[in-house]
Amino acid sequence: MCGIAGFAGLGDEADLAAMTAALAHRGPDGQGVFSDAGAAVHLGHRRLAVIDVAGGGQPMWNAERSLAVIFNGEIYNHQELRRELERQGHAFRSSHSDTEVLLHGYREWGAALPLRLNGMFAFAVYDRPRRRLFLARDRFGEKPLYYYRRRGLFAFASELSALAQHRNFAGGLNVGALQKFFAYGYLPAPNALYDGAAKLPGGSHLTFDLAGGEMQIESYWRFRLEPDERLTAADDDRLAEELRHLLSEAVRRRLMSDVPLGVFLSGGIDSAAVLAMAARHRPAAGIRSFTIGFREASFDESPAALATARAIGSRHAEELLDLDLARGLVPEVLARLDEPLGDASLIPTFLLSRFTRRHVTVALSGDGGDELFAGYDPFRALAPARHYRRLVPRPLHRGLRCLADLLPVSPRNMSWDFKLRRALIGLSHPERLWNPVWMAPVEPDAMADLFHAPLNVEEVYAEAIRLWQEDPGKSLIDRTLEFFTNLYLPDDILMKVDRAAMMNSLESRAVFLDNDLVEFCRRLPAHFKYRNGERKYLLRRAMAPLLPAAVVARRKKGFGIPAASWLRALAPAPATPVRGMNAGWIDAAWRAHRSGAADHRLALWCWLSLDGVLARQPARRLAA
Secondary structure (H helix, E strand, C coil), X not given: CEEEEEEEECCCHHHHHHHHHCXXXXXXXXXXXXXXXXXXXXXXXXXXXXXXXXCCCCCEECCCCCEEEEEEEEECCHHHHXXXXXXXXXXXXXXXXXXXXXXXXXXXXXXHHHHHCCEEEEEEEEECCCCEEEEEECCCCCCCCEEEEEXXXXXXXXXXXXXXXXXXXXXXXXXXXXHHHHHHCCCCCCCCCECCEEECCCCEEEEEECCCCCEEEEECCCCCCCCCCCCXXXXXXXXXXXXXXXXXHHHHHHXXXXXXXXXXXXXXXXXXXXXXXXXXXXXXXXXXXXXXXXXXXXCCCHHHXXXXXXXXXXEXXXXXXXXXXXXXXXXXXXXXXXXXXXXXXXXHHHHHHHHHHCCCCEEEECCCHHHHCCCCCHXXXXXXXXXXXXXXXXXXXXXXXXXXXXXXXXCCCCCHHHHHHHHHHHCCCCHHHHHHHHCCCCCHHHHHHHCCCCCCHHHHCHHHHHHHHHCCCCCHHHHHHHHHHHHHHHHHHHHHHHHHHHCCXXXXXXXXXXXXXHHHHHCCCHHHCEECCEECHHHHHHHCCCCCHHHHHXXXXXXXXXXXXXXXXXXXXXXXXXXXXCHHHHHHHHHHXXXXXXXXXXXXXXXXXXXXXXXXXXXXXXXX
């Protein structure tokens, strides 16, 4: 796990040094730079040494010095690719460097290389003979990659804050991106916070021609459900066995490490499955597992995590996150973000990563299980929501919303009043908007006040609408799965885990995003994921022989914080003016929330996050 940065065109070694220094937390074990003044190409790298600790410095060159690569991530099938390339006549200088596999792989397969990789990655290849830069990002976007383009300059980096260190970075706040942020709670790729900047979407590669300045982006892979409808309930046992095998292999690949490794463990089935499979490949007593607890019982999963660890036999450790600790953590973490994120679970994820990093350098996680196996609450709401829309007249719906707003605000995790309000907000809109609006920090009707202008709903939610309408013949379950997997997973969950882990120089690895396991899930009909009200049906069936019954049957709690109550105790961020936004709306939301008259936890957390990011670059608040 590392940080990469580079540019072509305007700038010099001082710009490269500043960009690379901004990524020091991503790679504390070393740095490397290369500048070709004649070609105006500059490459920088910060390294967290995990594989080939002694010999994996970057930029890495091939023997002829015609190709150089800088790389962030891990290639789990690099040994298989190495053997294939050796059969093709390639001679390797290292014994087991996955970075060197990228160099030889690019020479052999060119732009087809990313499709062959099973791993998490963002890399850039400098192709001297062809005078071009080739950038690629892994299928789901586990590893971040931003780029910036203006006349005379093309720059890229692992984090937006590193891009902004280049003296010719002139991007002001992008109001359209701000609207999407408060509509989704995250920024869906390719949107980025500043004008001229963008995120390379997961599953894409980018080619920049150094001679002509042309840029081309292509998608080499996208998650799309193509269920095999021949599969029926009669296949349950066979598919459960196949799933156990695929999970075992996915974990085995991710146990590859030259440094100490552990497992993030919650009280749910996803991380429990990861730990159970790790114990198939290593003695359980030698596996470290880590969790975070809360004083508030409705948020606390630590007793369930401890029970899982004891059942499997791992060396378990936990740490407590309470309000007193949060008072210091919240401003610290938000001030270190490079892009705002409306997911308050960033805070316990940061604490978990910091705690884990004291013991190991790599941690396996269960991220992706909810998206692939229908683990979220909206999956249970889809059928009732469709009946509600058909049976309840609009005037009655408006009355029910008014009554729901009068209910007392509960501080409990996923309380019924919170879920009722969210459900009714979503049901005020067409089906194609249910999923994003159910999760929206600010509902569409309020966005006009927040941004001083009517909201173009079709534009703000264009990504979600496009996914929903792409294949109208798909079930509600499958279209919702595609929403969560293509938008929420890469731009919220994976972004959150990457930043929280890398702030602590910890590498995290998402087991469920293994290529073979994902391909298996793409072919599963929806009834293997959600059946008769049971979420993650096949995963639970597969893990039943290996986990305690209570873990298999346990309902999802979610990895959140008591945001509603904590936001009443934390000092409110002053509504400092931001280009295009109504500071008065924010002030009013703080007052209403702190008095208990309304629940604005999602919107206020977004504001705190945005304020923390802009505090690092205050001049951009009002930049045009």
